[in-house]
Amino acid sequence: MPIQFFCPACRQPIEVDDEVANLSVTCPFCRKVITAPAASDPAVRAPLPSARPGAIESSAPIGFPPPPLPRPSMVGYLALGCALVFLCCIAGLLLYSLTLAREIPPNATREEVSKLLRAKMNNPTLQFVSFFGSCVVPVLGTVLAIAALVRKARPRWPAITALIVFGALGLILAGVALLQVATASATAM
Ligand SMILES: [Zn+2]
Numbered sequence: 001m002p003i004q005f006f007c008p009a010c011r012q013p014i015e016v017d018d019e020v021a022n023l024s025v026t027c028p029f030c031r032k033v034i035t036a037p038a039a040s041d042p043a044v045r046a047p048l049p050s051a052r053p054g055a056i057e058s059s060a061p062i063g064f065p066p067p068p069l070p071r072p073s074m075v076g077y078l079a080l081g082c083a084l085v086f087l088c089c090i091a092g093l094l095l096y097s098l099t100l101a102r103e104i105p106p107n108a109t110r111e112e113v114s115k116l117l118r119a120k121m122n123n124p125t126l127q128f129v130s131f132f133g134s135c136v137v138p139v140l141g142t143v144l145a146i147a148a149l150v151r152k153a154r155p156r157w158p159a160i161t162a163l164i165v166f167g168a169l170g171l172i173l174a175g176v177a178l179l180q181v182a183t184a185s186a187t188a189m
Pocket residue numbers: 007008009010011012027028029030031032
């Protein structure tokens with residue numbers, strides 16, 4: 001005689017063979033491994049899908065619609081988009097600093113150089129790009145990528161790629177910043 005009971009994990013009614021009473025079964029709804037009771041719960045009404053003993057990866061029982069496939073999520077692609085914008089901003093800033101370096105006269109004193117740089121950095125567009133590119137976009141992209149992974153969004157590669165980009169560039173930027181701080185403190189001493 002089948003045993004009918006509610007899954008303790010998801011409260012869905014399920015049915016098992018009485019030979020698996022007190023044994024582990026996999027809930028067909030939530031896929032959790034649960035212990036089948038010795039007797040039916042009278043509150044459950046037939047017909048019900050049956051859980052398979054011990055099987056972790058079981059196909060959905062007959063008569064039970066397959067669990068909804070996680071729909072392809074845009075979140076991962078948004079994170080990837082942020083990574084691309086981030087890369088473009090970094091590349092743009094690098095190019096800009098290269099052109100700046102060319103504008104500096106070769107025999108300029110340290111003060112003249114910093115004056116020139118400060119004047120150039122006063123550019124609101126540049127400030128916006130560097131703020132947006134190096135703060136807003138990476139933070140947003142990282143949050144989106146993590147959200148996509150936590151929600152098990154498919155496909156996973158955009159979110160993973162975005163995380164790798166932010167992780168690698170974050171490390172490089174942190175390294176550069178540390179280097180600058182180290183150089184600055186070495187010069188100050
Ligand atoms: Zn369940």
